[in-house]
Amino acid sequence: MRWSITIGSFGGTAVKIHITFILFLAWIAFSAWSRGGPAAALDSTVFIVLLFACVVLHEFGHIAAARRYGISTPEVTLLPIGGVASLQRLPSDPSQELVVALAGPAVNLVIGLLLVAAIGPAHLADLMQIDNPSLSMISRLAVANIFLAVFNLIPAFPMDGGRVLHALVAMRVGGPRATEIATRIGQALAFGLGFLGLFGNPLLVFIAIFVYIAAAAEAQMSAAHESLKGVSVGEAMETRFTPVSINACLGQAVDALLATAQHEFPVVDAFGKPVGLLTREDILSAVRKHGGDEPASAFMRSGVDSVRPATPVESVFDRLQGPGSAALYVTDTDGRIVGLLTRQALGEVMMIRAARPDWRFDRKA
Numbered sequence: 001m002r003w004s005i006t007i008g009s010f011g012g013t014a015v016k017i018h019i020t021f022i023l024f025l026a027w028i029a030f031s032a033w034s035r036g037g038p039a040a041a042l043d044s045t046v047f048i049v050l051l052f053a054c055v056v057l058h059e060f061g062h063i064a065a066a067r068r069y070g071i072s073t074p075e076v077t078l079l080p081i082g083g084v085a086s087l088q089r090l091p092s093d094p095s096q097e098l099v100v101a102l103a104g105p106a107v108n109l110v111i112g113l114l115l116v117a118a119i120g121p122a123h124l125a126d127l128m129q130i131d132n133p134s135l136s137m138i139s140r141l142a143v144a145n146i147f148l149a150v151f152n153l154i155p156a157f158p159m160d161g162g163r164v165l166h167a168l169v170a171m172r173v174g175g176p177r178a179t180e181i182a183t184r185i186g187q188a189l190a191f192g193l194g195f196l197g198l199f200g201n202p203l204l205v206f207i208a209i210f211v212y213i214a215a216a217a218e219a220q221m222s223a224a225h226e227s228l229k230g231v232s233v234g235e236a237m238e239t240r241f242t243p244v245s246i247n248a249c250l251g252q253a254v255d256a257l258l259a260t261a262q263h264e265f266p267v268v269d270a271f272g273k274p275v276g277l278l279t280r281e282d283i284l285s286a287v288r289k290h291g292g293d294e295p296a297s298a299f300m301r302s303g304v305d306s307v308r309p310a311t312p313v314e315s316v317f318d319r320l321q322g323p324g325s326a327a328l329y330v331t332d333t334d335g336r337i338v339g340l341l342t343r344q345a346l347g348e349v350m351m352i353r354a355a356r357p358d359w360r361f362d363r364k365a
């Protein structure tokens with residue numbers, strides 16, 4: 001995310017603070033100062049910093065759970081509205097989705113209960129008076145953590161509760177239908193929240209609008225999946241593409257870049273089998289440091305997946321979503337490349353489906 005400052009890295013996840021969060025802290029300090037002087041400013045600022053530390057721990061709950069299923073998280077960014085963990089992908093198995101979604105609120109619940117235990121049962125009644133300014137910092141943090149756990153479990157996207165609901169529905173009816181049902185429930189809930197908000201709490205109206213928009217984005221993602229239904233990789237793939245020979249030099253890769261409209265170039269051996277992939281960015285970054293005589297294959301990325309033409313596109317859609325996955329090879333039974341499945345190709349399938357929902361992709365002209 002742009003305008004973010006990295007404050008550290010923990011277990012492969014960079015923790016970043018967005019500039020708006022720093023402005024938000026300044027605003028909190030300033031408004032507390034004008035009400036109660038420097039002591040109030042310090043108290044409010046420390047409270048907000050500790051609260052957001054709990055939010056980061058919440059995100060690390062999700063991150064740790066996702067890592068158990070082999071999903072890494074390159075970064076987590078702190079915004080005034082909370083933390084955003086950029087998971088490499090969402091778990092496709094509902095039971096994994098459920099565990100990852102619950103892990104965040106569970107962290108806040110544990111912190112909240114530990115703090116309550118620290119305060120001691122004698123002061124439990126204090127927790128009910130969150131507005132009382134003489135309440136201790138620990139008591140306020142305890143209440144805030146329990147609130148965070150409950151608030152995040154509201155069953156609507158983008159709250160964790162929305163993911164929990166989606167996972168539970170998906171266990172019964174399967175992915176695409178589950179997204180539709182979870183989205184509907186989330187939007188209905190947003191309407192309800194907004195309606196309640198009109199009678200008193202304007203903040204609730206904002207949350208409702210936010211939830212409604214997030215649910216719509218989720219529905220769009222689900223529609224993308226839907227429009228790829230019934231289309232095979234062989235029907236969607238690019239068949240007119242220029243490969244780069246394994247013996248080619250960087251200059252020849254640049255020539256291929258100029259001569260075609262391609263952004264992804266498979267590097268193939270003498271038998272036409274793919275050995276790596278060069279993207280436009282790979283070629284450009286190589287050219288920045290080297291002349292044209294180096295072997296092009298020195299700059300290619302390996303580990304690109306091969307898929308077969310008969311594979312349903314929908315089942316490989318997720319593999320093209322990550323930042324590092326530009327294209328997939330399509331190979332025949334001998335392992336020779338016969339096509340290239342790119343994000344652009346998938347986009348074109350979706351456009352044709354949008355223009356003509358009954359279009360048959362298996363009819364070859």
Ligand SMILES: [Zn+2]
Binds near residue numbers: 152160
């Ligand atoms: Zn969460």
